[in-house]
Amino acid sequence: MAVRESDVELRSGDDICRAWFFAADDAAGPTPCIVMGHGFGLTRECSLREFALAFAEAGYAVLLFDYRGFGDSGGAPRQLVSIRKQLEDWQAVIEFARARDEVDSSRIVTWGFSLGGGHALSAATKNENVAAVIAVAPMFDGLSSTLAAVRQWSPLAFLRIVARGLKDLVGSWFGRPPTMVLITASPGELCLLASPDAYSGFRAIVPPDFNYEVPARIALLLWAYRPGVMLRRFLRATLVLPSKIDKINPPGPTIRRARNCKSATVIELDCEHMEIAIEPHRSRIVRSTLDFLTQRVPLGQIQ
16 A cells, blocks of 8 residues: 655644654545654654554554654753653644545554553553554553663762763753763663663664763652553543563563453563564564454444
8 A cells, every 4th residue: 555654743732743644546535544653762763663563554654753752852951861751742743634635633543662561551541533453563661671771780880870860850840951871872871771682672673863962850750650550441442562582671560460450461572672663573563453443442433
């Protein structure tokens, strides 16, 4: 199916989010739209375009965006992982998608990878027009993800990261420039994600000019974000694709919560966290997503 791709921008707060919008050229009318968000510190350039194209070629409209402060979007400070602001971006992007003529405004699907998977669920709970949620290797439990990262740090690294986090957080109260820390790095360098697969995994999917730094305050704050608890009362169709060997977002809490959610389908992946965009895992995720949507949010109008 031929796909039309366009660059779009939308306002979120006082800044601009930029995105790619994909739609089938020969769609008979408004179609469901998959709103896609990236993971921790990433951008839409980080191997997500291939997923978006596959979904659009199947007939769905797709909107893949960068959070404020990341990629081509506006916003300062740059690279800031703010849970509050990123959830505001999700709401703004969902409303933008609903206003498109190509989109069936009552059938939005949120699709997120890693931290974006947690956001996809959080955004859906706040928006009744979201018909389904798809979360790939999701960060549903910030506490378990934080503990997994801390276990990879030496005692000295722990002290240095906490010190940078405090300096950055306190400095932000007084308008000072951020104190940065690397998301991941080669062995021996100070970074947040020091598991053996993290650096090689990032290098496999990010562009050559990727910025590996983020303001260090997130090291002190991420533990409190636990979107998976919302699954307890979530009744809309949900597809959760956790990785059984994920060292960044441990799968245990995610799988337990998802299996206790009556509206959730769980398909476990056999790949490292950052391998979701590498074959054969990407094709399996695409196939699982489209099979799920065919049943829960089909292209034809719901009778």
